[in-house]
Amino acid sequence: MRFLRQSLVGLFLLSLTLGLLVYAGALVRDAVEARLNDEPRVPEARERVFAVNVTPARFETVTPVLTAFGEVQSRRTLELRSAIEGTLIDLAPDFVEGGRVEAGEVLARIDPADMEAELARTESAVVDAEAELREARRAVALEQDALTAAREQAALRQRAFERQTDLAARDVGTAAAVEEAELTASSARQAVVTARQSLALAEARVDQAQTSLTRARIARDDAQRRVDETEIRAEFAAQLSDVAVVAGRRVSANEQLAVMIDPDALEVAFRVSTLQYARLLDDSGRLRRVPVTARLELYGGNLVATGTLSREGAAVGEGQTGRVLYATLDQAAGFKPGDFVTVDVTEPALERVARLPATALDPAGAVLVVGEDERLESVQVTLVRRQGDDVLLRGEALEGRDVVMQRTPLLGAGIKVRPLRGAAAPEAPPSQAEMLELTDDRRARLMAFVEGANGMPDGDKERILAQLSQDRVPAQVVQRIEARMGG
Known part of the structure; x- marks a missing residue:
């Protein structure tokens, strides 16, 4: 009986399952037939409208600014070098790294003992040369007097010869007297020639003495110049850099001592x-x-x-x-x-240009403007200059039009948009920097850090310390200093 009862229950469940499957199949078949028999419904097409930020293009005169990066340098930079060899015996108090000196100030001295001794020797040589020149000139004067006397003697002897010749012509004198007078006149003329030679030698001696005096003076001037070169002076008001010597050091000729830089x-x-x-x-x-x-x-x-x-x-x-x-x-x-x-x-001013955000210009040199029925139009423009995040443009059909400030891949000619003109209003100027009131401990720590900062110019330290000493200090200054303290 139990087996029969279980068999009947299983048969009943199987029949029920088959019936449910048949019913489900019928439902699926009816749904497919209804779907196939229905007419397709086309949804109503709606044009998409994009909201864009626009700004009016106004032509104006703009003065562009070219931005570059450079290095500050001095127009007057001079290397201080020693002209002679010697020992530095004295340095100016400001002859240190960063020292300021005035024009004409004595910066350093080299031991002048050797140069002064040479100057004394050359001055003595000048005195000797001057004495030699005076003696030579006196000798010339004496030789000129001797020449004058010899010429007078020659003239007397010549007149005596002529007198004897006249007497012999009148048969008063003898031939021997004539010959003797002629020999005497000839000897007088020879004495004149000898005196002229002596005068020429005396004049040559004067020339030699003059040359010797000139050479002695040149040597003296050169010795004086070397004495003057023992003092190194500032050619102009400047600040010293690369100082590499101290007092007592021996320097060689043309050795660099420091560099002068004109800070003004x-x-x-x-x-x-x-x-x-x-x-x-x-x-x-x-x-x-x-x-x-x-x-x-x-x-x-x-x-x-x-x-x-x-x-x-x-x-x-x-x-x-x-x-x-x-x-x-x-x-x-x-x-x-x-x-x-x-x-x-x-740069020189540019006339009739429109200043627009750089994001408004595409790579092809066109901008999008709002046209009729609030649809976009593409307008070709000429890029005149870039100024930071802005561009300066020219275009015939640009003036007075509303230009799209930010282009996206979804925007193009013919697209309907909703202009947002309020975004083009200029931003309000930033408010005054936030000021802080510091506690005494915090103020002391900040001032101690600034005073001990290496590499900060003295002028910057004084300016920052002056700000920190005020009752209210800019928050930006405090944040930057504390950021460096933390680093």
């Missing part, structure tokens, strides 16, 4: 591209004297100096491109040769 004659040298250089030329091809600003970033602020573009490099260096320009700095307080600064050069 500073200029900045920077490199620009050839295209940027061409923009700074006038109609005659010469460099414009345009204003220049040099900036050096420091703790909590910048050092700023103004100047004028003065000249360009004569040639392009080997393996380099562009042009090297030099700008003279007028007031450069705090700047030192070797500072790496940012240079802003004011």
Whole structure:
């Protein structure tokens, strides 16, 4: 009985399962037939509208600013070298690294004993040469007197000869007397020639004495110059660098002692591209004297100096491109040769250009403007200059149009947009920097760190310490100092 009952239950469950499967198949078949028999429904198409930030394009006169990086250097740099060999016996108190000296100040002395002895010897030689010259001139005077006497004797002897000849012609004198008078006249003429030779020798002696005196004076002047070279003086007011000697050291000729740098004659040298250089030329091809600003970033602020573009490099260096320009700095307080600064050069003004964000321009030189029915149009423009995150453009169909500020791959000509003109409003100027009130302990720690900072110029230290001594200190200054303290 149990086996029969279990068999009937199994048969019942099997039948029920088959029935459910048949019912499910029928449901699937009816659903497929209904789906196939239904007409397809096409959803209503809706155009997508994009919201874009736009700004009006207004033509104006803009003065572009060219930004470059350069190095501050001094226009007057002089190497101090010893002209002679010797021992340094004296140095000026300011003859140290960073010392300031005035024009004409004696910076160092070399032991002048040997040079002064040589000067004394040359002065003695000059005295001897002058005495020799005086003696030679007196000898010339005596020889001239002797020549005059010999000529007078010759004239007397000649007249005596002529008298004897006249007497012999009148048969009064004898032939022997005539011959004797002729021999006497000849001897007198020979004495004149001898006197002339002596005078010539005396005059030659004067010339030799004059030459000797000139040489003695040259030697004396050279000795005096070497004595003067024992004193090393400052050619101009400057600051010393690379000082490499101390008192008592023996230096050789042409040895470098220090380098003089004029801190008030500073200029900045920077490199620009050839295209940027061409923009700074006038109609005659010469460099414009345009204003220049040099900036050096420091703790909590910048050092700023103004100047004028003065000249360009004569040639392009080997393996380099562009042009090297030099700008003279007028007031450069705090700047030192070797500072790496940012240079802003004011270019000639550009008329009728539109200033727009750089994101509005595509690589093909076109911008998107809002046209009729608020659909985008592509307008070709000419890129005049890039200024940071902005561009300066020109275009015939650009003035007064609303330009899309940020292009995306989804935007293009013919796309319908919803302009957002409020985004083009200029941002409000930043508020005044946050000021902090420091505790005495915190203020003391910050001031001690600044005073012990190595490599910070003295002018910067004084400025920062002055800020820290105030009741309220800029938060940016405090944060930068504490960040370095933590490092």
